[in-house]
Each structure stands twice: as structure tokens, then as C-alpha cells.
Amino acid sequence: MAISRLIIEHFRNLTAVDLEFDHGFNFLVGNNGSGKTSLLESIFYLGHGRSFKSSVTTRIINYDQPHFTLHGRIQEQQHQWSVGLQKLRQGNTIVKINGEDGNKIADLAHLLPMQIITPEGLTLLNGGPSYRRAFLDWGLFHHQPAFHSAWSNLHRLLKQRNAALQQTYDYEHLTVWDDELAKVAHQVSLWRAEYAQALSPEIEQTCCRFLPELEIHVSFHQGWEKETDYSEILRKNFERDKAIGYTMSGPQKADFRFKANGLPVEDVLSRGQLKLLMCALRLAQGEHLMAQKNRHCIFLIDDFASELDETKRALLAERLQRSDSQVFVTAISPDQLYQMQPERYRTFCVNNGIITQSN
Numbered sequence: 001m002a003i004s005r006l007i008i009e010h011f012r013n014l015t016a017v018d019l020e021f022d023h024g025f026n027f028l029v030g031n032n033g034s035g036k037t038s039l040l041e042s043i044f045y046l047g048h049g050r051s052f053k054s055s056v057t058t059r060i061i062n063y064d065q066p067h068f069t070l071h072g073r074i075q076e077q078q079h080q081w082s083v084g085l086q087k088l089r090q091g092n093t094i095v096k097i098n099g100e101d102g103n104k105i106a107d108l109a110h111l112l113p114m115q116i117i118t119p120e121g122l123t124l125l126n127g128g129p130s131y132r133r134a135f136l137d138w139g140l141f142h143h144q145p146a147f148h149s150a151w152s153n154l155h156r157l158l159k160q161r162n163a164a165l166q167q168t169y170d171y172e173h174l175t176v177w178d179d180e181l182a183k184v185a186h187q188v189s190l191w192r193a194e195y196a197q198a199l200s201p202e203i204e205q206t207c208c209r210f211l212p213e214l215e216i217h218v219s220f221h222q223g224w225e226k227e228t229d230y231s232e233i234l235r236k237n238f239e240r241d242k243a244i245g246y247t248m249s250g251p252q253k254a255d256f257r258f259k260a261n262g263l264p265v266e267d268v269l270s271r272g273q274l275k276l277l278m279c280a281l282r283l284a285q286g287e288h289l290m291a292q293k294n295r296h297c298i299f300l301i302d303d304f305a306s307e308l309d310e311t312k313r314a315l316l317a318e319r320l321q322r323s324d325s326q327v328f329v330t331a332i333s334p335d336q337l338y339q340m341q342p343e344r345y346r347t348f349c350v351n352n353g354i355i356t357q358s359n
């Protein structure tokens with residue numbers, strides 16, 4: 001899986017960009033504010049229909065324009081797709097795959113598995129559980145074909161239940177929703193638990209290389225008491241849920257926690273160690289997809305050098321090179337990239353929204 005060409009119009013300060021990328025490494029070098037992160041953000045947007053930086057999409061559209069447009073050519077082995085995404089200031093999103101309308105963001109996301117590593121991405125470890133659920137669910141989205149519709153169902157049912165909670169004093173009125181909700185909740189939790197278990201050895205191995213000084217332990221928490229039927233929890237907690245106005249326990253509270261030498265990583269690790277652990281998780285997840293499904297994901301690495309000393313940069317560089325994936329790396333100057341010596345690469349200079357290939 002690789003993006004061989006990308007055309008960008010009016011995405012932040014990238015008003016007109018047309019680039020051919022290497023299927024190996026692509027280095028983006030430029031000063032602060034030149035547009036490096038915006039380029040990664042545009043690739044991420046094409047694969048997710050949202051940004052990793054702003055939740056308000058209109059802020060991403062170039063200040064003077066009514067919309068932004070992204071066109072990509074994607075290649076995976078012998079197959080090729082042309083994909084397009086346009087976002088209008090009024091809010092509409094148009095997705096095209098091979099010229100056909102009516103596609104969904106999820107179709108793009110299936111085509112473009114990607115992992116992002118940014119300085120802000122430490123929230124995976126020191127932010128709330130939703131970041132870690134998103135991490136697990138990324139894996140399930142790509143590994144388990146039925147996951148996406150079960151997940152959407154789960155959220156729809158929870159929303160309906162929370163609305164119904166406001167309107168009834170009798171639990172029996174909720175049992176119709178709850179029977180269905182419990183079924184989906186068990187299924188989603190089972191998939192998450194299985195995936196977490198399958199991924200754990202890969203995470204632990206990668207951590208051994210990146211953070212040999214620490215013993216990292218991972219654990220999955222489903223969001224309600226272990227070994228308990230979720231229907232019982234819903235029934236038991238009805239009064240409490242009603243009082244607070246939403247369903248307090250369940251898969252919407254699941255977490256995937258990390259401990260170092262028995263203590264929560266966010267409490268004891270340095271920022272550099274947290275960054276390495278985050279890199280280890282994302283690499284392990286990408287490589288697990290490769291091992292299980294023979295699909296390469298794209299790695300987006302923003303500000304490669306930040307927080308990492310020379311040895312750790314070298315470790316990350318070596319691992320990315322071995323992944324045999326398409327990688328995009330940003331840096332302020334070329335000397336921050338000297339540990340990266342891939343066989344195949346292109347370097348791009350980013351200057352005030354203009355991007356030119358320099359080798």
C-alpha cells in the first residue's frame with residue numbers, strides 16, 4: 001500500500017501541490033510554519049476523513065477558499081486506485097473512488113491503513129481511555145470485517161438508551177434496547193480482547209528493543225466487571241445511570257493500559273520514553289497488520305527528531321526501514337535525518353506552502 005501521487009488544493013497553506021512519492025521513504029524538510037505537518041495532515045485526512053490536529057474542518061480549508069480537495073493515486077501490489085476527497089466550507093464531504101461517487105470515508109480508510117507518530121500523539125499514553133480504545137479499534141477495523149458495523153450499532157444503541165433513560169422510571173421499558181445492546185457489547189468486547197491478546201507479544205517484543213531498561217506490561221479492560229453478564233450490569237445500574245443521565249459502564253469505557261515495572265507509564269516514564277513507547281505501539285500494530293493480513297500501512301512521522309536522543313532515533317529509523325512500508329518523515333533540517341539511510345527515498349523541500357523535490 002503506497003500513495004504514488006498526491007494533488008492538494010487549498011488545504012491550509014498548501015494551495016496547489018502535485019507530488020509523486022517514493023514507495024519507500026519520503027523526507028519533508030523545511031522551516032517552522034512552512035507546511036510539513038499540513039502535508040502529513042492532508043494524507044491523514046485522505047485516510048480518515050478527519051484531521052489529527054483540528055476537530056473543526058473549516059479551519060483546515062485555506063482561509064480564502066470555499067473548499068479543499070485531495071486527489072491520490074494508491075498502489076498495492078498490482079492494483080491501483082484513484083481516490084478523491086473534497087470538503088466544503090458548508091460542511092459537505094464528497095468522496096470518490098475510481099471516479100465513482102457515493103463512497104464513504106470508511107471505504108477510503110479500508111484502502112489506506114496508516115499510523116501516525118506526532119509529538120502530540122503522547123495522548124495515546126497520557127490521555128484518556130478514548131485514545132487507547134481508538135488504537136484497538138483501528139486494528140479491529142482492519143482485521144475484522146464485521147467490526148465497523150457492530151461498532152456503529154453499539155454507538156447507535158447507546159445513544160438511544162441514554163435518551164430513553166431520561167424518559168422512563170420503569171426498567172422494563174428498557175429491556176428491549178438492552179437485550180440488543182448487551183449482544184453487541186459482548187461481541188465488540190470479545191473482538192477487542194482477542195485483538196489485544198494477539199497484539200501483546202508484538203508490543204512486548206518491540207518494547208524490549210526500544211526500552212530494554214523497562215518491563216512493559218499491557219492489559220485490556222472491557223469497561224465493566226470481568227466475567228459478568230453485561231445485561232445484568234445494565235439492569236443493576238439502571239437507577240444510577242438514570243440519575244447521571246447516561247450509561248456509565250460498558251464497552252464505551254474500555255481501556256488498554258500500559259505499566260512499566262508495575263506502575264502506570266504516564267506516571268513514571270520520561271517524555272522521551274513515552275514517545276518511544278508510543279512509536280513501539282504504532283510500529284507493532286502496523287507490523288501485526290502486515291503479518292496477519294499481508295497489508296502494509298503507511299507511516300507518517302511528524303518531527304522525527306523531537307524528544308529522542310541519537311541512539312533512540314537510530315533504533316526507530318532502523319525499525320522503519322525494516323518495515324518495508326511507505327514512510328513520510330518531517331524534519332526542520334536534513335542533519336536530523338542522518339540516521340535514516342533507506343535504499344529508496346525522495347527528499348522534498350517545503351517552503352511557504354511550496355513543495356519541491358530536491359533529489
Ligand SMILES: Nc1ncnc2c1ncn2[C@@H]1O[C@H](COP(=O)(O)OP(=O)(O)O)[C@@H](O)[C@H]1O
Nearest residue numbers: 012013032033034035036037038059061062063
Ligand atoms: N486554513 C489555513 N489557511 C491558510 N494557512 C493556514 C491555515 N491553517 C494554518 N495555516 C498556516 O499554514 C502554515 C503551515 O503550518 P504547518 O504545516 O504546521 O507547518 P510546519 O509543520 O512546517 O511547521 C502555518 O504558517 C499556518 O499558519
Ligand SMILES: [Mg+2]
Nearest residue numbers: 036037038302
Ligand atoms: Mg509541524
